Amino acid sequence: MGSHRRLAPSGFDRGAGAAVSILSVAAAALGTVPAGAAPHDDTRATVDRLYAQAEKATEAYNEADERADVLREEAGTARDRVARQQQRVNNLRESLGSLAGAQYRSGGIDPSLALLLSDDPDDYLDHASRLDRLTTRQAGELRKLQDALRDLAQEREEAAAKLRELEKSRTSVAAHKKTVERRLAAARRLLNSLPDAERDAYARASRSGRPGMSGLGGTGAASERGSAAVAAARSALGKPYVWGANGPTGFDCSGLMQWSYAQAGVALPRTSQGQRYAGRQVPLSEARPGDLVLYRGDASHVGMYMGDGQVIHAPYPGAPVRYDPVGMMPVSSVTRV
Incomplete structure (x- = not known):
């Protein structure tokens, strides 16, 4: 969320x-x-x-x-x-x-x-x-x-x-x-x-995604900071969704991205709309682990691509930080930090 x-x-x-x-x-x-x-x-x-x-x-x-x-x-x-x-x-x-x-x-x-x-x-x-x-x-x-x-x-x-x-x-x-x-x-x-x-x-x-979304991009992160952010996001699996929170005990969607990249020494904007322009835009077909996946036309939701057609994100209240298919909702853009 x-x-x-x-x-x-x-x-x-x-x-x-x-x-x-x-x-x-x-x-x-x-x-x-x-x-x-x-x-x-x-x-x-x-x-x-x-x-x-x-x-x-x-x-x-x-x-x-x-x-x-x-x-x-x-x-x-x-x-x-x-x-x-x-x-x-x-x-x-x-x-x-x-x-x-x-x-x-x-x-x-x-x-x-x-x-x-x-x-x-x-x-x-x-x-x-x-x-x-x-x-x-x-x-x-x-x-x-x-x-x-x-x-x-x-x-x-x-x-x-x-x-x-x-x-x-x-x-x-x-x-x-x-x-x-x-x-x-x-x-x-x-x-x-x-x-x-x-x-x-x-x-x-x-949690269901569109078919044919697996096997996107490469299997490794595009940079060391991306790899560090991936590790941080994985460490947050199971933490509760808390709206307005950016860790370390709870997260909303953009809060999780901000916190994960902070562990890699990178300062991201607080909102998903700001995070959309925090790096270089790449096609979804070239997504690599650590890339930010923005959803909906207004970029009101964001997750982190983890490879094999999956993202880690904070979905909504009552649903903890978890893996979901990258195509769980319409993708608007992919940003490589």
């Missing part, structure tokens, strides 16, 4: 709207199943649709969560810049204060310098004609302070903007989380409404 786990209107904002639209369709699809109706193919198809729609929303959640991480780091950096600039302003004021003290001890402080050292030095800067009352050194220090104050104001505004964007992102992440959880719960309820035999049939059908 899709991976669960960037200041102008961002791609995330557009993705959020798309996810809401998708989930509205999911709700409508759920409403088409009559209450008390006997389990049948339509119910299983609705389960499939809900899982696919929840997977798309999960990817939107992952993107939002990744964006929040970036903003959190940027906000911290902005706060550090503000602190450094404030210290520069303080140092410049101390320097000017020392000059004023020296003037006072030598016969009195210049009125213009007294005004500068008031609570609002900008008042002085509005009367630049008084600069001729200052010594050359004092004038230079004053200009430095003027520049520092302007820089400080700009840094503060940028930091505030980062914090506002971060709060907006946090709110959106929380909304996505609730939405995904509702869709997944609806899918599980529908699936649990099926008799045991039909649930087993659904599980078997979800």
Whole structure:
């Protein structure tokens, strides 16, 4: 299942709207199943649709969560810049204060310098004609302070903007989380409404692939990092699907790919859509172990090709990391990292 786990209107904002639209369709699809109706193919198809729609929303959640991480780091950096600039302003004021003290001890402080050292030095800067009352050194220090104050104001505004964007992102992440959880719960309820035999049939059908998909590509990975990622993915077999998770105890689909390649020293994007462009596109017929196999036209699901027509992937809640046929659903692209 899709991976669960960037200041102008961002791609995330557009993705959020798309996810809401998708989930509205999911709700409508759920409403088409009559209450008390006997389990049948339509119910299983609705389960499939809900899982696919929840997977798309999960990817939107992952993107939002990744964006929040970036903003959190940027906000911290902005706060550090503000602190450094404030210290520069303080140092410049101390320097000017020392000059004023020296003037006072030598016969009195210049009125213009007294005004500068008031609570609002900008008042002085509005009367630049008084600069001729200052010594050359004092004038230079004053200009430095003027520049520092302007820089400080700009840094503060940028930091505030980062914090506002971060709060907006946090709110959106929380909304996505609730939405995904509702869709997944609806899918599980529908699936649990099926008799045991039909649930087993659904599980078997979800693992079936198209004929003639074995023997693709070579038997070995195309690179050492691909081989290391394959070994990592195999070590995750049996771990539970956890939406929004990227290991090591649970995974969603893109989280498993990200974690597996991290063990090989390669940083992949968090979402399956991002992973689609994390390397070179190759034909499915040339797939090698370690290649990423993207599914559906929107690349909302991803698995790792393991050879012999099989992938390892994190399917959906309730299904652990496992092998499945590479043709279990429509393949949109194959990426060699």
